[in-house]
Amino acid sequence: MKRVEIPSRFFFSTPPAPCPYLENRLERKVVTLLAGEDPDNLHNTLSQAGFRRSQDLAYRPACDGCDACIPIRVRTENFSLKKSFRRIWQSNSDIKARILPSIATREHFTLFHRYLKSRHSEGGMVDMDYSDYQAMVEESPVRSQLVEFRKSDNSLFAVCLTDVMLDGLSLVYSFFDPADEKRSPGSHLILWHIFEAANRQLPFVYLGYWIEQSPKMAYKKRFFPSEILTREGWELLPRE
Numbered sequence: 732m733k734r735v736e737i738p739s740r741f742f743f744s745t746p747p748a749p750c751p752y753l754e755n756r757l758e759r760k761v762v763t764l765l766a767g768e769d770p771d772n773l774h775n776t777l778s779q780a781g782f783r784r785s786q787d788l789a790y791r792p793a794c795d796g797c798d799a800c801i802p803i804r805v806r807t808e809n810f811s812l813k814k815s816f817r818r819i820w821q822s823n824s825d826i827k828a829r830i831l832p833s834i835a836t837r838e839h840f841t842l843f844h845r846y847l848k849s850r851h852s853e854g855g856m857v858d859m860d861y862s863d864y865q866a867m868v869e870e871s872p873v874r875s876q877l878v879e880f881r882k883s884d885n886s887l888f889a890v891c892l893t894d895v896m897l898d899g900l901s902l903v904y905s906f907f908d909p910a911d912e913k914r915s916p917g918s919h920l921i922l923w924h925i926f927e928a929a930n931r932q933l934p935f936v937y938l939g940y941w942i943e944q945s946p947k948m949a950y951k952k953r954f955f956p957s958e959i960l961t962r963e964g965w966e967l968l969p970r971e
Contacts, residue, residue, distance in 0.1 A: 744793060751851075752945040756797060760790040770872040775897040781960045783939055784894060784903060786870040792940070802960040803941040803951050803968070804899065805921075807929040811955050812922075819915045820922055825883040828923055833875045835865040839890050842908060849909035867904070868892055875903070880920070889916045893924065899935030900928045921954060 741764075747757040765774055765787050774784060781802035782789040792800040812820070840861050847857045859867070868877065873894055880889040889907035893900055902924060907916035924936045941959060942948035951957070958965045 745790075747795075750794070752942050752948060753797075753799060757794065759793050759795065761793045762788050762790045765789050765872050771874055771897070774873045774894070778896060778901060778937055779898075779965075784871070784873065784901070786866060787872050799942050799944055800940040801942070802937075803939070804935040804937045804958050804965070805925055805954045806956045806958065807899075807925055807934055807936060809956060810925050810929065813955075815953075816918070816922060819918050823914055823916075823919045826880050826888055826919065827883075829879045829881070831877040831879055833868050833871060833877055833892065835861070835868045837861070838887060839868075839877070839879075840864045842887050842890065843906050846906035846909060878920075878923070880907075880916075880923075889920055891920050891924070896933075896937070899933045899937055900924050900931075901937035902939065918950075918953075925954070 743762045745760045745762060747759055750756040750758040763777070763782075765777075765784065767773055774789065777789045777791075778784075780791070782791045784790075794800075843864055844857075844859075847859075851857060871894075874896075875892065875894045878891045878893055879887070880891075882888050887908065888911060889905065891905035892903040894903055902921070905917065905920050907920070921936070921938065928934075928936050935958075938951045938954070938957075940948060941951045943952075952968055955968070955970050957968045959968050960966075
């Protein structure tokens with residue numbers, strides 16, 4: 732196993748809270764501050780160890796008696812664009828992407844709130860106001876960007892907050908117009924990031940956590956080749 736060296740720092744545990752993905756379970760997280768002389772390098776090191784970013788914090792699930800959340804990343808080299816992905820990509824050929832600074836806008840927030848009400852109405856994020864959203868987008872000590880996706884009529888299709896790391900792109904949070912769900916916007920966003928990372932010669936796209944028991948998260952293993960983080964290190968996820 733390749734050992735990941737994490738610089739000496741303080742880690743904190745959050746109190747138990749209802750799990751947003753699995754019923755009748757509680758989640759806890761280990762959290763640390765992304766601070767220091769080189770937060771980008773720290774962020775990359777922690778990501779290789781399975782951490783994710785939220786504003787100026789890095790966190791990783793540490794739930795009692797549960798290890799359902801598995802870090803997953805897609806290899807950009809030799810990515811397999813299978814038939815279903817080709818169909819999604821072609822059906823969204825009118826979508827244009829634009830990379831923007833990580834600055835919140837009212838237009839993006841309106842779509843963000845509409846997405847949450849449609850897809851995650853029982854989650855805690857649905858109560859976020861504009862200042863909360865602004866903090867989520869703008870309070871980052873590491874290199875990050877917004878990727879904005881628009882249709883041919885210039886209407887907003889989707890937005891993704893993306894971290895640019897030393898070894899890849901990391902999708903921090905993405906949202907889309909619920910009215911366009913039949914166009915598989917979530918998969919389109921991931922495909923765009925895979926192609927963009929490959930174009931930048933970055934080897935990975937980090938997708939967060941794969942939870943096989945959760946329909947909301949199980950789809951991530953469809954992107955092949957992908958790796959999951961095990962006790963032995965990052966390993967190729969077997970193809971079904």
